[in-house]
Every structure is written in C-alpha cells, then in structure tokens.
Amino acid sequence: MKTRIEELRARFNEALGAAADSAALENLRVEYLGKKGHVAALMQGLRDVSDKREAGQLINSLKTEVETAIAEAGEALRAAAVAARIRSAKKYNPTLRGAEELGSYHPITLATREVEEVFISMGFTIENYDEIVDDYKCFEALNIPKHHPARDMQDTYYLDNGQLLKTHTSAAQNHIMKKYGAPLRAIFPGRCFRNESTDACHENTFFQMEGMMIDENISISNLIYFMKTMLSEVFKRDVKVRLRPGFFPFVEPGFELDINCEICGGAGCPSCKNSGWLELCPCGMIHPNVLSEGGIDTEKYSGFAFGLGLTRLAMMKYGVKDIRDFNSGSLKALSQFKSI
Numbered sequence: 001m002k003t004r005i006e007e008l009r010a011r012f013n014e015a016l017g018a019a020a021d022s023a024a025l026e027n028l029r030v031e032y033l034g035k036k037g038h039v040a041a042l043m044q045g046l047r048d049v050s051d052k053r054e055a056g057q058l059i060n061s062l063k064t065e066v067e068t069a070i071a072e073a074g075e076a077l078r079a080a081a082v083a084a085r086i087r088s089a090k091k092y093n094p095t096l097r098g099a100e101e102l103g104s105y106h107p108i109t110l111a112t113r114e115v116e117e118v119f120i121s122m123g124f125t126i127e128n129y130d131e132i133v134d135d136y137k138c139f140e141a142l143n144i145p146k147h148h149p150a151r152d153m154q155d156t157y158y159l160d161n162g163q164l165l166k167t168h169t170s171a172a173q174n175h176i177m178k179k180y181g182a183p184l185r186a187i188f189p190g191r192c193f194r195n196e197s198t199d200a201c202h203e204n205t206f207f208q209m210e211g212m213m214i215d216e217n218i219s220i221s222n223l224i225y226f227m228k229t230m231l232s233e234v235f236k237r238d239v240k241v242r243l244r245p246g247f248f249p250f251v252e253p254g255f256e257l258d259i260n261c262e263i264c265g266g267a268g269c270p271s272c273k274n275s276g277w278l279e280l281c282p283c284g285m286i287h288p289n290v291l292s293e294g295g296i297d298t299e300k301y302s303g304f305a306f307g308l309g310l311t312r313l314a315m316m317k318y319g320v321k322d323i324r325d326f327n328s329g330s331l332k333a334l335s336q337f338k339s340i
C-alpha cells in the first residue's frame with residue numbers, strides 16, 4: 001500500500017506540472033478525487049491491509065495534498081490570466097499628456113462670462129433661473145395677458161402639465177423682484193426656446209442675458225450709459241449702434257438696440273437679414289404694471305431692463321455667420337475660441 005501511495009503521489013506531481021489550463025486541472029481532480037478515482041480505490045483497498053490506521057493516515061494526507069495542490073494551481077492559473085489581460089490592454093502613456101487636443105469653452109460660454117465680468121464690476125449680481133416656467137412668469141407677470149397679440153411672437157414648447165420652456169429670460173423678472181425687492185441690480189443669463197423655423201439668424205434654442213436695475217430716479221440716460229459701457233467693454237472697440245423705438249408690453253418706453261452687422265460691415269448679408277443691422281439688445285423702462293406685480297413701490301422706484309441676445313452677441317464677436325453652428329456639436333467649428 002505504501003509504495004502504491006508513493007507511486008500515485010509522484011505521478012500526480014508530474015501530471016500537475018503539465019496541467020496547462022483549468023480543464024486539465026479538472027481532469028486531474030476527477031482522476032484522483034472523483035468517486036471512481038485513485039483515492040477512492042485506495043480507501044477500498046484498506047480492507048486487505050493489516051495496519052489500517054497507518055495506511056488510512058497516509059491515504060488521507062495524499063488526499064489533502066492533492067486537494068490543496070489543485071486549488072493552488074487553479075488560483076495561479078486565474079492570476080496568470082488576469083496578468084496576461086493587463087499586459088495586452090492598451091497602455092496609458094503619461095508622456096502623451098498635453099499632446100492631444102484639449103477641450104475648450106463653448107463660444108457662448110466665453111461671451112457670457114465676458115459680459116458677466118462687466119456687469120459684476122458695475123455692482124450687478126448674477127442670478128440663475130429655471131428653463132421650465134409657468135404661463136404667469138413667462139407672460140402674465142410681464143403685462144402680457146392671455147390672448148395678447150405679443151404672444152404670437154413667442155410660441156414655445158408646452159408640457160402636458162401646462163408649464164412651458166421659457167421664451168425669454170424676462171421670465172425671471174418677477175421672481176427676482178420678489179426675491180430682492182428694491183433697490184436691485186441683477187443680470188440673469190439663460191437658455192431660451194422658441195417654436196420657430198431656423199435659418200442663419202434664428203434658432204429654436206438660444207441664449208439671452210436679461211438685466212434689471214431698479215432704484216430711485218432711474219432714467220433712460222442710466223439705461224443708455226450701461227448699454228454703451230457693456231458693448232464697448234465686450235467688443236473692446238467702438239461698435240456702431242442705433243437705438244430706435246420698439247414695443248414690448250413689459251417696458252414703457254421700449255427700445256430696440258441694434259448693432260452694425262460685424263459680418264458684412266453693414267452692407268447686408270443672411271446673418272442680418274440683409275439689413276446691415278442686428279437686433280442685439282432690446283431694452284426699456286420697466287412698465288409700472290410689471291414693477292407692482294413684482295411687489296415694487298412704483299411711487300418710489302423706477303428701473304430699466306434689457307434682454308441681451310447672447311447668441312447674437314457671440315455671432316458678432318466671433319464672426320460666426322450661421323447661428324445654427326452653435327448647437328451643431330461640431331468640435332472643429334466650436335473649439336477655435338480658446339481665450340477667455
């Protein structure tokens with residue numbers, strides 16, 4: 001019995017050394033430890049042995065040896081497979097850092113930040129406001145009752161619950177007046193939506209920056225001063241502008257502030273609807289109805305508001321001819337504007 005056990009141990013060790021994969025290991029396990037395997041056969045042979053105790057111990061230690069060796073070999077195979085997978089994986093090369101193209105800010109983000117800087121330096125706070133608003137915020141609080149013809153200009157996307165995607169940043173005016181009361185100076189940039197067909201100068205999704213200044217004795221001269229300062233700071237040169245009367249139910253008087261088209265120099269092109277001018281920043285003195293709806297004492301306070309077309313500003317500042325490029329997702333087109 002002893003020699004038979006020694007012989008099996010030697011054979012096992014040899015076979016184990018040759019087992020190259022988990023299938024070979026499993027075969028070995030069945031051959032030695034299976035129901036009809038060598039260990040079971042040895043157990044049966046015990047019947048004919050005189051010193052059963054010693055032989056039994058020898059068989060048991062062979063059995064444990066085989067079990068442990070197979071388990072360890074299995075572990076080693078698994079570890080080797082993981083190591084091989086890591087070796088064959090694409091390697092991270094730290095020396096390539098900076099060699100690949102870095103990302104960049106979207107031109108609208110750049111333009112927004114620049115305008116924000118100017119207004120921060122003039123004591124304005126920056127506010128963030130929702131994109132989904134209700135009819136009251138977007139229209140009624142702005143002196144645009146239901147069925148007012150001004151609504152025709154601002155069709156948008158409606159949600160099943162009656163809320164809508166805001167058509168202009170003016171939709172935050174009421175909220176901000178109620179939040180801060182008078183006096184206040186705030187700008188609130190945001191994404192706006194209109195249900196309209198697109199062309200070189202119209203998009204259904206675009207950015208505006210609204211601003212409001214409310215205090216005692218605010219007049220049109222204050223409005224003009226702030227608009228001029230903002231434009232000269234942003235463009236860093238003199239740009240031709242014109243102010244003409246414009247109708248918006250939430251201001252009285254209201255103005256259109258146009259900028260000379262920077263794409264064609266005023267000659268007329270698709271970006272400016274061939275007029276040579278681009279409506280950039282409609283503005284006006286806040287209508288008393290809008291002020292009182294926001295809880296402001298109209299006897300004491302007055303104010304101006306403006307709705308800067310941020311997307312249009314970015315077009316003019318960076319010479320982007322087609323407004324649709326901004327939402328195109330084209331990295332080639334959008335990653336050219338790296339400065340801040």
Ligand code: DAH
Pocket residue numbers: 167168169170210211248250251254282283284285305306307308
């Ligand atoms: N909300 C207007 C629009 O998108 C723009 C506007 C006009 C905003 C006059 C104002 C303003 O604050 O005073 O068409």
